[in-house]
Amino acid sequence: xxxxxxxxxxxxxxxxxxxxxxxxxxxxxxxxxxxxxxxxxxxxxxxxxxxxxxxxxxxxxxxxxxxxxxxxxxxxxxxxxxxxxxxxxxxxxxxxxxxxxxxxxxxxxxxxxxxxxxxxxxxxxxxxxxxxxxxxxxxxxxxxxxxxxxxxxxxxxxxxxxxxxxxxxxxxxxxxxxxxxxxxxxxxxxxxxxxxxxxxxxxxxxxxxxxxxxxxxxxxxxxxxxxxxxxxxxxxxxxxxxxxxxxxxxxxxxxxxxxxxxxxxxxxxxxxxxxxxxxxxxxxxxxxxxxxxxxxxxxxxxxxxxx
Numbered sequence: 001x002x003x004x005x006x007x008x009x010x011x012x013x014x015x016x017x018x019x020x021x022x023x024x025x026x027x028x029x030x031x032x033x034x035x036x037x038x039x040x041x042x043x044x045x046x047x048x049x050x051x052x053x054x055x056x057x058x059x060x061x062x063x064x065x066x067x068x069x070x071x072x073x074x075x076x077x078x079x080x081x082x083x084x085x086x087x088x089x090x091x092x093x094x095x096x097x098x099x100x101x102x103x104x105x106x107x108x109x110x111x112x113x114x115x116x117x118x119x120x121x122x123x124x125x126x127x128x129x130x131x132x133x134x135x136x137x138x139x140x141x142x143x144x145x146x147x148x149x150x151x152x153x154x155x156x157x158x159x160x161x162x163x164x165x166x167x168x169x170x171x172x173x174x175x176x177x178x179x180x181x182x183x184x185x186x187x188x189x190x191x192x193x194x195x196x197x198x199x200x201x202x203x204x205x206x207x208x209x210x211x212x213x214x215x216x217x218x219x220x221x222x223x224x225x226x227x228x229x230x231x232x233x234x235x236x237x238x239x240x241x242x243x244x245x246x247x248x249x250x251x252x253x254x255x256x257x258x259x260x261x262x263x264x265x266x267x268x269x270x271x272x273x274x275x276x277x278x279x280x281x282x283x284x285x286x287x288x289x290x291x292x293x294x295x296x297x298x299x300x301x302x303x304x305x306x307x
Contacts (some may be wrong), residue, residue: 001024001025001070001071001161001164001165001172002025002027002068002070002071003019003024003025003026003027003069003070003071003072003073003165004026004027004028004060004069004071004072004073004088004091005019005026005027005028005029005073005075006028006072006073006075006076006084006087006088007029007030007074007075007076007080007084008028008030008034008043008057008059008067009075009076009077009131009137010019010129010130010131010137010138010257011075011101011125011127011129012028012046012073012075012076012101012129013028013043013129013131013137013143013170014045014127014129014137014139014144015073015075015101015125015127015146015169016028016043016057016075017043017045017055017057017072017137018144018171019169020043020056020057021055021169022168022169022170022253023164023301024047024169026057026058027058027059027060027069027176028043028057028058028059028060028229029060029061029062029065029087029091030059030060030061030229031061031087032061035059035061035137037135038057038059039059042054042055042056042057043057043137043234044134044135044136044137045133045136045137045138045139046136046137046138046139048140048141048142050212051098052136057303059098062086062087062088062090065087065088065090065091066090066091067090067091067092067093067094067096068091068093068229069091069092069093069096069214070095070096070097070099070157070165071096071097071099071157071162071165072088072091072092072097073094073101074088074098074099074100074102074107074111075100075101075102075125075307076102076240077267077269077271078102078103078106078138078174078269078272078273079105079267079268079272081102081106081272082109082110085091085110085111085114085120085254089114089258092115092119094156094239095156096119096208097119097120097121097150097155097157097162098111098115098119098120098121098155098158098173099120099121099123099148099162100120100121100123100271101123101124101125101146102123103186103187103190103269103272103273104184104187104191104269104272104273104276104277105183105184105187105276106271106272106276107141107272108120108122108151108183108279110157110247111203112151113243116152116154117151117152118154118155118157118227119154119156120151120152121148121150121151121155121162121179122148122149122150122180122182122183123146123147123179123181123183124146124147124148124150124182124183124186125145125146125147126143126144126145126147126181126186127143127144127171128140128141128142128143128144128146128148130242130257130260134184134231138224144170144172145171145173145174146166146170146171146172146173146174147170147174147175147176147182148162148163148173148174148175148176148179149175149176149177149178149179149182150168150179151179151180156287159175159177160175162175163175166271170273175280179287180233181233181236183229183237184228184231184233184235185228185233185235185236185243187224187228187277188221188224188225188228188235188237188243188255188275189224189243189246190273191224191274191277191291192217192220192221192223192224192243192247193246193255193256194225194253194256194258194259194273194274194292195260195274195290195294196216196217196220196247197219197255197256197259198258198259198294198297199261199293199297200213200267203252203253203254203255204217204247204249204252204253204254204255205249205250205251205252205253205254206245208248208249208250209250214248215288217247217248218244218247218248218292219290220247220291220302221243221247223281223286223287223288223290224277224287224291224300225240226281226286226287226288227277227280227281227284227286227288227291229282230281230284230285231284231285258270258273262298262301265305267302267305268298268301270295270298270299270301270302274291274294274298275295275298275299276296277291278291278292
């Protein structure tokens with residue numbers, strides 16, 4: 001199966017490298033400058049002990065694509081979605097399926113409208129990595145899992161074939177027929193944690209130890225749960241026990257990549273993770289005052305970056 005990985009950042013770079021090391025037929029779709037860097041130095045991954053391994057990879061640019069891929073792994077930041085869809089479109093042929101690993105749900109609407117539900121899967125990427133100053137992928141934790149499943153009853157590539165392409169490559173690969181539920185549950189957790197981190201400028205344990213912090217994080221959690229429930233995807237009891245425990249911790253140093261980006265002056269996925277949740281809450285008639293506050297806060301930050 002021919003695989004195109006769109007993006008060679010913290011998520012795409014890590015999982016794509018694992019697939020290349022496992023002998024899969026993988027190309028990376030990147031910008032010209034990134035392609036030149038990858039061709040010269042390979043894709044470098046720094047492990048938890050600080051060691052850097054370089055893997056030779058095949059890098060292509062949008063002008064060199066053809067519709068001869070079976071699987072497109074879309075792994076870009078949400079704010080790069082529209083440009084990425086335009087770039088990858090020539091790679092999508094009659095038997096190509098696009099598997100996105102973005103946060104939130106907006107990208108599902110964009111991709112299914114462009115390519116059709118039979119050519120789009122849902123996906124959840126779980127990994128503790130970030131992109132280093134010199135373009136290397138840095139692991140900052142052990143978590144590394146991809147979860148995926150079809151959105152249509154008649155996908156152009158079966159779940160068995162997609163799973164065979166992604167499984168056995170050095171990370172946990174999980175195929176599921178309930179991918180929308182998994183995506184909504186991750187969104188509930190990520191949006192809550194990210195909004196808490198960004199509004200309060202600290203890891204979750206520090207927030208919960210502050211006066212009123214535990215009440216604040218609990219209220220954020222319940223807003224997100226109410227939105228998901230109204231949308232027809234109430235989080236499961238097992239997930240809720242885990243999520244509430246993690247978000248109410250007074251000792252955890254957990255924070256999200258959105259918080260990392262915000263505190264380092266980078267663009268943030270505010271609209272995809274928080275803004276879209278607020279829009280859906282409004283359409284569903286669900287009060288979301290805390291998430292609305294977080295959206296305003298992040299919008300001010302984003303506007304300030306562009307001045």
